[in-house]
Amino acid sequence: MKNQKQQDQLQMKISNRQLVLNQIKSSDNVSRASLAKELKMSPTSMTRICGDLSDLGFIKESQGDSKGVGRKALLLERNPHAFYSLGILVRLDFISFLVMDYKEQILAIKKWMLPVAGSPEEVAELIKDCFDKCRSEIPEIMDRVKAAGVSFPGVVSEDGRRIIRSRFTGWEETDFQELLRKKTGLYICLENDVKASVLEEYFHFPELQVNRLAFLSLSIDVGAAFMNEGRIIGGACGEIAHKILVYGGRKCSCEKSGCVSAYLSVQEILNQAEEAGGRCNDLTDLAAAYDRKEPWAQELMTRLGGYTALLIQDMMVWNNPEIILLGGRTVRDLPMLLDEALKRQDILNQDLLKETIICESKNTGNESMLGAAYLAMEYYEKIRLNQLREMEL
Ligand SMILES: [Zn+2]
Incomplete structure (x- = not known):
């Protein structure tokens, strides 16, 4: 057992490696000298840290393409094949996978329509079956997957281990991390689906990296997520x-x-459409009726816009975010819902608050899986960096 001082030094070493790694991730192709300068570290310690990160396979050196004469600077960048991470989305009627490399490029997306029901053990088995199918179809990609993030509808513990409660599966206090780790052999972290979505948007779009960001997801169900200074609440x-x-x-x-x-x-939107005298098989039918200016559809959308504005108002007064994003299937299929909500300035105008920008999320439908894959990437990175500690003990 090492003494406290040595423990603290080790922790400092690990934090410094994370710091340098984060810097390389945010600006690929950076020289060691400029990294040392930016992070106020000595060239010697920078060389040592980059050596460790390169031993872990996270980064590689490449020859910069300087056009001038003289020695070309060696530039550092992430090694895209360091490891891959998997984002898993679990829904009532399907499971889907997204595989991302270490440079955040999407390599594969797969979806299986199947009823997702049963005990945690049964659902973990379903995920394992999908994983095995993927491994036999694209082994060259799947063999590099080390960690998976699971985007799950329900309350997830802050450490990403347990499903505390999920109305959708009926589970309570389930250690799904451990269960899935045993089935797949991967490192697993869990996150609520809406929280995973907002994380993806935050990391992907620099213009969204504000102090307080919020996300309202309207889909099969409704959920919200809040971020403060880059961390999910x-x-x-x-x-x-x-x-x-x-x-x-x-x-x-x-x-x-x-x-x-x-x-x-x-x-319930479809039910209300039917009650109002319209017949809609899906939300796009409702959107079409609204565009044709059918009175029942116009009246319904005005009312739904008002409800949406009330939710936005709640989010504004409790956390006063700089930006509130609206996303999810409903927002994509019914773009007029956001317009109708924004018309309700009687609800949204809160003159005591700092102004909030309310806009559609930039999502493509994959954000929840991407967010989960990001989390898995960070999680595995931490595990590997901490292995440096074991090497030194
Ligand atoms: Zn209810």
Whole structure:
């Protein structure tokens, strides 16, 4: 056992390696000298740290293409094949995978339509089957996958290990990390699906890297996520689906009345369309009826826009984010929902608050898997960096 001082020094070494790695990740093709200067480290320690990172396979050196005469500077960049990470999205009716290399390029996306139900053991088995299928189809990619992030609808513990509660599977206090690790042999971390989505957008788009970012997801169900200074606010924060929106309102699947979900989940939007006299098989039918200026569709969208504005107002007054993103299937299929919500300045205009930008998320439909893959990447990086500690003990 080493003494406290030596432990602290080791921790410092690991933090410094993470710092340098983060810097290389944010600006690939950077010279050792400029890294040392930016991070205020000595050239000697920079050489040692880069040596360690290169031993781990995370970074590689390349010859810069300087056009002038003289010696070309050696530049550092991430090694895209250091390891790959997998983002897994679990939904009621499908499981999908996204594989990303270490330079965040998407290498493969797969989707299996299947009913996802049963015990944690059974669902872990389903995921393992999908993983095995993938391994036999694209072994050259899957063999490099070291870690997986699972994007899951439900409350996930802040350490990414347990599903605390999920209405969708009925699970409580489930150590799904351990279960899936045993089945797949991968390092696993879990995150709530909406939180994974906002993480992806934050890391991917520099213009979204503000102090307080929030995300409202309207899809099969409704959820929100908040980020403060680059960190997700964890736990049950953002579980708004069964917050009462209309006192004494529509009956909800949870048996209460007037929940957000009873108005803004996909199924309930379709039910309200039918009650209003329109027949819609899906949300795009509703969008088309609105565009044709059918009165029932216009009236319904105005009402749904008002409910959405009320949710945005809640998010504004509790956390006053600089930006609130609206995303999810409903927002993609019904672009007029955001327009209708933004018309409600009577609700949104909060003159005591700092101004909030409200806009559509930049998502493509893959954000929840991408976010999970990012988390897996960071998680595995940390594990490997900590192995440096073991090497020294
Ligand atoms: Zn409810």
